[in-house]
Amino acid sequence: MASSSPQQYTLLNSEPERVRASEDEDRETYEPILDNEPFHHIQSIHYATEAEKKRLWGRNAVINTLFIASWYLFATILSVYNKWMFSPNLFGFPAPLFVTALHMFVQFSLSALIRALWPHHFRPKARPTPNEYLRKAAPTAITTSLDIGFSNLSMKTITLSFYTMCKSSSLIFVLAFAFLFRLETFSFRLIGVISLIFCGVLLMVATETHFVFGGFILVISASALSGLRWSLTHLLLKNKQLGLDNPAATLFWLSPMMGLTLGVISLLIESWSTIFRDFYGSFGDAARSTLYLVSPGIVAFCMVLSEFYIIKRAGVVPMSIAGIAKEVTTIAASAVVFGDELTPLNITGVGITIAGICLYTYHKYRKSIDSQVPLDPDGNPISDEGGGALHDQVLFALDEEDGGEPELVERRTG
Numbered sequence: 001m002a003s004s005s006p007q008q009y010t011l012l013n014s015e016p017e018r019v020r021a022s023e024d025e026d027r028e029t030y031e032p033i034l035d036n037e038p039f040h041h042i043q044s045i046h047y048a049t050e051a052e053k054k055r056l057w058g059r060n061a062v063i064n065t066l067f068i069a070s071w072y073l074f075a076t077i078l079s080v081y082n083k084w085m086f087s088p089n090l091f092g093f094p095a096p097l098f099v100t101a102l103h104m105f106v107q108f109s110l111s112a113l114i115r116a117l118w119p120h121h122f123r124p125k126a127r128p129t130p131n132e133y134l135r136k137a138a139p140t141a142i143t144t145s146l147d148i149g150f151s152n153l154s155m156k157t158i159t160l161s162f163y164t165m166c167k168s169s170s171l172i173f174v175l176a177f178a179f180l181f182r183l184e185t186f187s188f189r190l191i192g193v194i195s196l197i198f199c200g201v202l203l204m205v206a207t208e209t210h211f212v213f214g215g216f217i218l219v220i221s222a223s224a225l226s227g228l229r230w231s232l233t234h235l236l237l238k239n240k241q242l243g244l245d246n247p248a249a250t251l252f253w254l255s256p257m258m259g260l261t262l263g264v265i266s267l268l269i270e271s272w273s274t275i276f277r278d279f280y281g282s283f284g285d286a287a288r289s290t291l292y293l294v295s296p297g298i299v300a301f302c303m304v305l306s307e308f309y310i311i312k313r314a315g316v317v318p319m320s321i322a323g324i325a326k327e328v329t330t331i332a333a334s335a336v337v338f339g340d341e342l343t344p345l346n347i348t349g350v351g352i353t354i355a356g357i358c359l360y361t362y363h364k365y366r367k368s369i370d371s372q373v374p375l376d377p378d379g380n381p382i383s384d385e386g387g388g389a390l391h392d393q394v395l396f397a398l399d400e401e402d403g404g405e406p407e408l409v410e411r412r413t414g
Contacts, residue, residue, distance in 0.1 A: 045374055045375060045376050045377060045382065046374070046375060047372050047373065047374055047375070048372075048373040048374070048375050048381070050369060052373075052375065053368060053369050053371075053373055054369065056368075056373065056381060057365060057368045057369065060313070063313070064310065064313055064314050064318075067306050067309045067310050067313065068306075068310060068322045070302070070306045071303060071306035071307055071310060071322070072326055072329075074299050074300075074302045074303035074306060075303050075326070077296075077299050078296060078299050078300060078303060081296045081299070082096070085099065085292065085296075091292065093275075093279065093289075093292075093293075094270070094271070094274060094275065094278075095266060095270040095271070095272075095274075095275055096152050097148070097149060097152055097262055097265055097266035097269070097270055098263075098266045098270055098272070098275060099293055100148055100262050101258075101259050101260075101262035101263040101266055102259075102293055102294065102297065103296065103297040103300045103301075104255045104256070104258045104259030104262060105255070105256070105259045105297075106294055106297025106298065106300070106301060107251055107255045107297060107300060107301040107304060108251075108252065108255040108256050108259065110297075110298065110301045111248050111249075111251045111252040111255065111301070112252060114248055115248060115249070115252060121246075121248075122246055122248040122249065123246075123249065124240075124243035124244075124245065124246050124249055125243065126240065126241060126242060126243030127242070127243045128242045128243065128244065128253065132242055133253065136235075136236065136239070136242065137236065137242075137244070137253050137254060137257070138257055139232060140229060140232040140233055140236060140254060141254045141255075141256075141257035141258045141261065142257065142258075142261050143225050143228050143229040143232060144225075144229045144233075144254070144258050145257075145258050145261035145262045145265065146221075146222075146225050146261070146265075147222050147225040147226045147229055148262060149262065149265040150218045150219070150221050150222035150225065151163075151167070151218075151219065151222040153218050153269065154166075154215045154216075154218035154219040154222060156215075157212050157214055157215035157218075158212050158215035158216070158219065162212075162215070162216075162219075163215075163219055164205045164327075165201075165202055165205050165206065166216060166219040166220055166223065167219055167222065167223055167226075168198060168201040168202060168205070168324075169198070169220065169223045170222075170223040170224075170226040170227055170320065171194060171197065171198055171201070171320050171321075171324065172194065172195075172198055172227075173223055173224045173226065173227025173228070174226070174227040174230055174231070174316050174317055174320045175190070175191070175194050175227075175317060176227060177227045177228050177230075177231035177316075178231055178234075178315070178316050178317055180231075181231050181234075181235060183231060183234055183235070183315060183316060183317075184315065184316075184317055189363060190317075190360075190363060193356055193359045193360045193363055194317075194356075194360070196352060196355070196356040196359065197321070197324060197352075197353055197356035197357060197360065199349075199352060200349050200350070200351070200352030200353030200354075200355070200356050201324060201327070201349065201353055202349065203345055203346065203348055203349025203352060204327075204328070204331060204346055204349030204350050204352075204353055205331075205346070205349070206343075206345050206346065206349065230311065230316040230319065230320070231316055233250070233254075233308070233311060233316075234311050234312075234315060234316045236250050236254075237250055237308060237311055237312040238312075245312075247305055247308030247309050247312060248305065250308055251301075251304060251305060251308060307319065310322065318364070321357060321360055324353060324357065325357055328350060328353050328354060328357075331346075331350060332350065
């Protein structure tokens, strides 16, 4: 869209039957002609200047960092809990899938609660029909459950270091599915940066380990499912028509199916008779076990909600990069605080990974600064996904292609 002056749109609160170009050629606007109706609520909006884009980028970076920090916090708490819960010499609970399935129903209950308490914020008016749920929401839930299930199964046959090396390939799958579903614009530079990070992670966790083909197939399958499920989740979070554009709503609709799927997998591979015999043999044991199993579900709810907000605001690839950054932080902190030994190869991997993360951050920054960002009169960005100041309104733009006559372009949001 070419213009010697800042490009402008005209924002209308009611849809016009006809529009005509303004006679003032120096200003790219449209004025409505409404049949027997007054002209109301016209606001001029513009593309962000470089200074405005830098301000927006800084604000988004701070907000996203806060969500990532909350995700780190809840994930760390949950990791410590898992270590205590499943270690044979501590609480020694033998069924991680059973616990995860139970946590899904805790998350469903909590998301239903906040939707009831704060419907204006967490309960969109739209909701998926049964057919839409089966076609769009259910595959996401099942894919998530299979990712978790295969990951747990692989851990029974391979070492933690080998698991970490293989699971780091999920970053490649995340990028591939993001390209496939057009969540990311194809870029060789982006492919290069992600490949650099992937190589750094491999070196970072590299160690001599025993190769087990069956475990390798399971963890690679889990990696592929991980990339698919995050992309599917992002698509749901972009879907306003289904009422799943709110993270709490997405969790509300996905968690029951995830709980059921994980419950079936747990029933097939974990001994429920042992669970109820050893941990629910008496009323006291049942009350204590239920408390220990259910309470961390609250932490899991906060963690998943943070994940969904990160995906909604930043996307699946930044979410995966943030996960890699978390692993780097954990490894570096373990070396400094606990004196964990790192080989020169591991240290090289940490350096390469950090360099890759910095390059990716710069890539996103340049992409944000170089892109055209329309702003409303209050200086807030206008999203193509609908909502905000442009919900159910019509945007009219003047487009000049190859120096030809102006062409009216109608864009609808929502």
